[in-house]
Amino acid sequence: MLTLKAISENPELVIKKLAKKHFDGKEIIGKVLDIDQTRKKTQTTLDASLAESNTLSKHIGQLMQQGNKAEAEAAKNKVAEMKGQNKILEEALKQSEMELHELLVQIPNLPADEVPEGRAAEDNVVEKTGGTVPDLGEDALPHWELAKKYDLIDFELGVKISGAGFPVYKGKGARLQRALINFFLDKAREAGYLEIQPPYVVNATSGYGTGNLPDKEGQMYHATVDDLYLIPTAEIPVTNIYRDVILEEKELPIKNTAYSACFRREAGSYGKDVRGLNRLHQFDKVEIVRIDRPEHSYESLKEMVAYVQTLVEQLELPWRILRLCGGDMSFTSALTFDFEVFSAAQKRWLEVSSVSNFESYQANRLKCRYRDSDKKIQLTHTLNGSALALPRIVAAILENNQTAEGIRIPKALVPYTGFEFIN
Structure with a gap:
């Protein structure tokens, strides 16, 4: 606010x-x-x-x-x-x-000066690219067919149990999920983030604090009897740890990481772009959150972007970083960088992370403050990023690493999966 x-x-x-x-x-x-x-x-x-x-x-x-x-x-x-x-x-x-x-509460956050002009995704600016796009040939299979071929993910079973957008992971598919979660959490801890295990439901005050409520698009699942909301991201419960708190300057920056399941209604989503793992109602994600001094928050944002880059590099995926234009930014963000990985079978870029600085916008709603060296109480800045969201990472790993012998697992993940190939 x-x-x-x-x-x-x-x-x-x-x-x-x-x-x-x-x-x-x-x-x-x-x-x-x-x-x-x-x-x-x-x-x-x-x-x-x-x-x-x-x-x-x-x-x-x-x-x-x-x-x-x-x-x-x-x-x-x-x-x-x-x-x-x-x-x-x-x-x-x-x-x-x-x-x-x-x-x-109806007024969005102000964009930073560095935000490009533009109305939609096509106006975003490519900041940086890396990795090599594999040449798979014309017979390459998309991840939903690979998942069926190797019995990794059952989309139809998910429909039976819950509905579309709730896949069931099986065997090595489930182990790949767990491997990625542990890999991301371990890397975050190594980078100095304190691991948090948050609740998966929050009250309305918490949703309001991070700007997810009022939910004008109706994207959050609402348990009306208890007036609780299923979290669309761990950002909400983790950031709300610091609601109505006055921190000491020496405590900043605070660095937290959390794994959670995420729940999103994805109202209005349809068509080919939602096939398979491309868009789900429930998915897994590891989040990183920072609370910082205003004068240091953009340095923190730079560090967070560099950190997420190391993850996609270790997963051996072709990637690019986008600086989002004004028209494609979230309601609460002041500056956002999106990470995308290339899906070689689908021949398209898939978003896997957003890293944002909210400046004091969330902090003002949360009343998250700190006492500076002059004993003056000031609003903090808040930041968060996906590090990383699993579905499209899994899609890209399956598609980009398919071979005649099976699907090759990136070297960094082998100690976590316990296998080098899916076949």
């Missing part, structure tokens, strides 16, 4: 920056400023009235001691009248604050 200070200090700049995300902020920013002015005036009037009421209340005792009962009684009536007026002012103030809050 943007701070009122950021909006009121330079509303024209805020409106200009929001336009890069193709969000017309003129009307809503105007409403925010108008309501804030009303709120301030109401607060000033209330403060003055409360001060006068308190002074008058103290004076009543003095009048009683002096025997001026008539004046004391008049003062009491005046205080009672003012209490009624103050109650009205307090209700008006509360209403203004509620209206202000409802508007602020």
Whole structure:
């Protein structure tokens, strides 16, 4: 959530920056400023009235001691009248604050200056590429056919049990999943991330804190009886560890990692791009989360991007890094880099990670703060990234490493799988 200070200090700049995300902020920013002015005036009037009421209340005792009962009684009536007026002012103030809050949560984060102009994915900028795309020949099989051939993943069984988008992993397919999870967690720990095992459901306050609620697109599964939400990413519970917390500057940056199952409704997804593992309702992912000082957060973002790069390199996959344009960024992000790996059988790039800096946007909603060296309380910056999401990684590993002898396992994974080939 943007701070009122950021909006009121330079509303024209805020409106200009929001336009890069193709969000017309003129009307809503105007409403925010108008309501804030009303709120301030109401607060000033209330403060003055409360001060006068308190002074008058103290004076009543003095009048009683002096025997001026008539004046004391008049003062009491005046205080009672003012209490009624103050109650009205307090209700008006509360209403203004509620209206202000409802508007602020509708405003997306401001994009950083480095964010490219653009409306959609085709306008994203390729920052860096690496790896070699294998030449598989025309008879190469897509991962859903390989999964069936080697009895690794049963998509139809998943439909029977739950529905489309809930695959069942079997045998070496299940072991490959577990190997990747352990590989990613081990690498994260080696890179200095503290492992967390979070809940897979969160309350509405947690969803609000990271900006996943209000869920305008209806992408979260909602357990209505208990008013709990299945997590779409471990980012939500892990970041909420620091909700309503004041950290010490020496504790920063905080680096956490977590494995979780992730649940997404993927409403509106259909067509060839959702075949097999390309888009699921339930999938596994290892997440990395950082809490940092504002002046160091972009250095942290750089480190996180470099770290994710090492993972795709060790998996021997062809990869590229995209800097997302304003129109393709999330509601909460200030700057995002996407990682994609090339699927040689499908002949297309598949997104496997997003690494983002949210600056103080989430921290303001979470009230995640730190005490600096001058003992001043400030908002932190929050960052997160997928390191990595499994489905499309598995798809690329299966497709890119298919041979006449079977599917070759990347060397870095062999100690985790316990086998070098799937055949």
